Amino acid sequence: MIALADCNAFYVSCEKVFRPDLEGRPVGVLTNNDGCVIARSPELKALGVAMGAPAHMLDPHIKRQCVLFSSNYALYGDMSRRVTAVYHQYTPDVSVYSIDESFLGFDGFPGEGLEDHCQAMRLQVRQETGIPISIGLSTSKTLAKIANHLAKKEAACEGVALLPPESDTTRRVLERLPVTEVWGVARRTGLRLADMGIHTAWQLREADPRQLRRLFSVVMERTVWELRGRDCIELDDTSEPKKQIMTSRSFGRLTGDRQELHEAIRHHASRGAEKLRKQQSLACALVVFVKTNPFRPELPQHHESLLLALPRPTDDSRLIVQAASRGLDRIHRAGVAYQKCGVMLTDLVDRTHEQLDILADQQSDAERERSERLMATLDKLNRELGAGTVKLGGGRENAAWHLRCAYRSPRYTTRWEELPVVKMR
Amino acid sequence: MTIAIDIIGRVDELSTPMLLPLAAGEVRAGFPSPADDYIERDLDLVGHLVQHPSATYYVRAKGDSMTHFGIYDGDLLIVDRALDARPGDILIVAVDGELTCKQLGMAKGCKALISGNAAYAPILLSGCDVTVWGVVTHNVHALRRGVGR
Numbered sequence: 001m002i003a004l005a006d007c008n009a010f011y012v013s014c015e016k017v018f019r020p021d022l023e024g025r026p027v028g029v030l031t032n033n034d035g036c037v038i039a040r041s042p043e044l045k046a047l048g049v050a051m052g053a054p055a056h057m058l059d060p061h062i063k064r065q066c067v068l069f070s071s072n073y074a075l076y077g078d079m080s081r082r083v084t085a086v087y088h089q090y091t092p093d094v095s096v097y098s099i100d101e102s103f104l105g106f107d108g109f110p111g112e113g114l115e116d117h118c119q120a121m122r123l124q125v126r127q128e129t130g131i132p133i134s135i136g137l138s139t140s141k142t143l144a145k146i147a148n149h150l151a152k153k154e155a156a157c158e159g160v161a162l163l164p165p166e167s168d169t170t171r172r173v174l175e176r177l178p179v180t181e182v183w184g185v186a187r188r189t190g191l192r193l194a195d196m197g198i199h200t201a202w203q204l205r206e207a208d209p210r211q212l213r214r215l216f217s218v219v220m221e222r223t224v225w226e227l228r229g230r231d232c233i234e235l236d237d238t239s240e241p242k243k244q245i246m247t248s249r250s251f252g253r254l255t256g257d258r259q260e261l262h263e264a265i266r267h268h269a270s271r272g273a274e275k276l277r278k279q280q281s282l283a284c285a286l287v288v289f290v291k292t293n294p295f296r297p298e299l300p301q302h303h304e305s306l307l308l309a310l311p312r313p314t315d316d317s318r319l320i321v322q323a324a325s326r327g328l329d330r331i332h333r334a335g336v337a338y339q340k341c342g343v344m345l346t347d348l349v350d351r352t353h354e355q356l357d358i359l360a361d362q363q364s365d366a367e368r369e370r371s372e373r374l375m376a377t378l379d380k381l382n383r384e385l386g387a388g389t390v391k392l393g394g395g396r397e398n399a400a401w402h403l404r405c406a407y408r409s410p411r412y413t414t415r416w417e418e419l420p421v422v423k424m425r
Numbered sequence: 426m427t428i429a430i431d432i433i434g435r436v437d438e439l440s441t442p443m444l445l446p447l448a449a450g451e452v453r454a455g456f457p458s459p460a461d462d463y464i465e466r467d468l469d470l471v472g473h474l475v476q477h478p479s480a481t482y483y484v485r486a487k488g489d490s491m492t493h494f495g496i497y498d499g500d501l502l503i504v505d506r507a508l509d510a511r512p513g514d515i516l517i518v519a520v521d522g523e524l525t526c527k528q529l530g531m532a533k534g535c536k537a538l539i540s541g542n543a544a545y546a547p548i549l550l551s552g553c554d555v556t557v558w559g560v561v562t563h564n565v566h567a568l569r570r571g572v573g574r
Contacts, residue, residue: 021522022558085479128480128506130558377463413482414574420519422524424488424496 001114001136002231004144005121007083007153008132010100011039014079015069016171018129019418026066029347030055030282032309034070034406036171037286038347052349063386070408071347073285077307078413082129084305086370092119092294096305098244099287099346103141103235120159137162138170141233142226145183146173146201155413159193174202174227186248188199191218201227236342245283247272248342254293262325268343273317274379276345282313284347286320288327293339302338304331313349316371317378320345346395461570474563480507482559484517484524491515491526493541500566502526504559512536517558524558 007013011029016022026044028037037044037053047062055068080099087094093105106114118135125133136148143163150173151161163170180190182201192215198204213221221234236248247268255261265288276283289305306327310319321353324343381390410418441503475481487543494515504517514529518538527538532547538555539547548555567573 018524020519020524020558023522063518082479124507132508238435285560419483419485419501420524421487422484422502422526424486424490424498424526424540 001109001111001139002108002141003104003118003163004085004136004141004148005102005104006148006152007100007404009039010131011071011076012041013131015072015409017079018409022067026068028066029069030068030407031313031347032071033312035313036349038071038349068407070406071284071309072409072411073307073309074411074414075409077128079131080114080307081305083125083131083133085270086121086125086128088303089375090117090277092297094286094303096289097235097246098344100309103144104408111199113161117353119158122159132184132398133159135160137230139165140226140231142223143170143229144182146177171202174205175200177201180205180311182223184225189220218373226310243348245272245275245345245348246342248289248340250340251338254337254339255337258332258334261332261338261341264330264341265328265343266343269321270317272343273315273320273343274382276315276348277375277379280351281317281348282351283310283320283345284313284349285309286323287329287346288324288331289344290328290331290341292336302333302336306331315351316373435460436444474561477505481505486526489542490545491535491541494528495566496526496564497566500564502561503563503565507561508560508562510557510560515561519556519558521554526561534559545572
C-alpha cells in the first residue's frame with residue numbers, strides 16, 4: 001500500500017500555528033519579493049483570489065479584509081521537517097514529493113488497520129506541529145493521489161481515504177473524475193483523449209494501454225496501469241507544470257563522495273532550470289534532498305531535505321545551481337552513503353505575471369536581458385550539441401541583491417531573537 | 426649498558442580516537458578515585474531537556490501573570506506539543522486568538538486555567554473557547570545579566 005500525505009494549505013497553516021487569531025480569516029502568502037499570491041487559506045480562495053495573482057492588482061476591498069504574508073521559508077522548511085519526522089515514526093519508506101506532499105510506502109504492513117495507522121499519524125502531526133494533513137491510500141501513486149483528494153474534500157473521511165483498486169467506491173470516484181484531473185494528464189492531452197471518447201478517469205482505466213502508448217507515450221500507458229492499481233511511476237522525473245519541477249535520480253551504487261553528490265545536484269539543478277525556462281515559469285524556492293537506502297537498515301540512515309528561498313523569482317541556472325549547491329553543503333553528512341539526491345523547484349509563478357509586476361523589478365533591465373541571452377544560448381547549445389555540453393561550475397553569491405519581504409512573519413522556530421512571544425496575562 | 430626492547434604489537438592507526446572526559450578523577454597516591462573507573466560521555470543539556478525534538482518549540486515569556494510559578498518576563502520556555510495536558514501542568518493555550526500561559530487546575534469546582542498572580546482571575550473552562558497549544562516542560566531563567574537567555 002502507498003499513502004500520499006499532503007499538508008492542507010501548508011504555508012498558511014504554518015503561519016496559523018503561531019497566530020491563533022488567524023483562524024477562520026482569509027490569509028495568503030506572497031512570493032519572496034511580495035509579487036504574487038502562492039498560498040491561500042480556504043477563506044481567501046472563497047473571496048475569489050486566484051493562485052499566482054499579482055499582489056498589487058488585488059482589489060483594495062479584498063486586500064483590507066485579508067492578512068497577507070511575505071514568504072517565510074525558514075519557518076516553512078522547519079515545519080516541513082517536523083512533519084516529515086512524524087511520518088518517519090510510522091514507516092521507514094518516505095519519499096518527499098514536494099514541500100508539503102510525501103509518498104509513504106507501507107509494504108509489509110497488514111492491509112486492515114492501515115487506515116487506523118494513518119489516522120493516528122494524522123492526529124500526531126496535528127498535535128505536534130499544528131499542521132492539518134490529508135492522507136490518501138491505495139496500491140499506486142496515481143490512485144493514492146485521487147484518494148488524497150477525496151480525503152480533503154469529503155468531511156466524512158476525517159482526513160483519511162482508502163481506494164482499493166477493485167472496489168465499487170473506486171469505480172464511482174473514477175467515473176466522476178474528469179480525465180484531466182488525473183495525475184500527469186495535461187489539459188492538452190485531455191483534449192486528444194476526449195476526441196477518442198475518453199472523458200473520465202474510469203474510461204482511461206478501461207482503455208487499451210498499448211494503444212495509448214502508441215498514440216501518446218509510455219507515461220500515458222503507465223497512468224492506465226496506475227489507475228488499475230499497479231504502481232509503476234517513478235518520482236524522479238515527475239513534474240506538475242505550474243506547480244513544481246522535480247529532478248532526482250538514484251545513484252547506481254551508494255555513494256558518500258562529496259564531489260559526486262555535488263556533481264549530481266548541479267546536474268539536477270541545471271536540468272530543472274532548463275525545464276523551468278521551457279514552460280515559461282520562474283521558481284521562488286527550491287528543495288534539495290538526500291536520502292539513504294531505507295531497505296539497508298544496517299547502514300547509517302540519513303534523510304534530509306532543505307527548503308531554500310531563491311534570491312528572487314528566477315529561471316537563471318546560475319542562481320538555481322548556486323542555491324542548490326549551498327543547500328547540499330548544509331545537509332550532507334560526511335561518512336554516510338547516499339542512495340539518492342535531487343532538486344525540486346517550487347512555488348512556480350508565471351514569467352509574464354512576474355514581469356508585469358514593476359515593483360518587483362529590482363534587477364536592472366540590462367542585467368535581466370543579459371541573463372536571458374545567456375540562458376537562451378545555454379539551452380541552445382545543450383539542445384543542439386547534446387545535453388550537458390555546457391555546464392555550470394560553482395558560482396559566487398550575489399550579495400548586492402536584497403530581498404523584499406515587507407510582511408514576513410518572525411522566523412519563530414529558527415532564530416533566538418524571533419521566538420514566539422507568549423503574553424503572561 | 427643495553428636496553429631490552431620487546432615488540433608488543435603494532436600501533437593501530439585505523440581505530441577512532443577515544444574521547445576522554447574533561448574532568449577525570451584527581452590523582453591521589455594510594456587511593457584510586459572511584460570516578461576513574463568510568464569513562465563518561467559529555468552531558469548534552471538539550472538532549473536531557475528535550476524529550477520529543479520534532480514536537481518541541483521554544484517561546485519567550487512576556488508579562489507578570491505567572492511569577493508565582495517562577496516564570497518571569499523574558500524567560501525562555503521549552504514547550505512540548507507531544508505531551509497531553511494533565512492537571513497541574515503549565516500550558517501554553519490559545520485564548521481569544523492569543524497565546525498565553527496558564528496552569529491547568531480547578532476553580533469553583535470546575536476545570537480552569539489558573540494564573541500565577543492573584544491579580545489575574547482564573548478562566549473557567551466550561552463553555553470557553555480554549556485550545557491547548559503545548560505543555561511547558563522547563564523554564565530557562567537567566568540569573569546573570571548579559572548572558573544568553
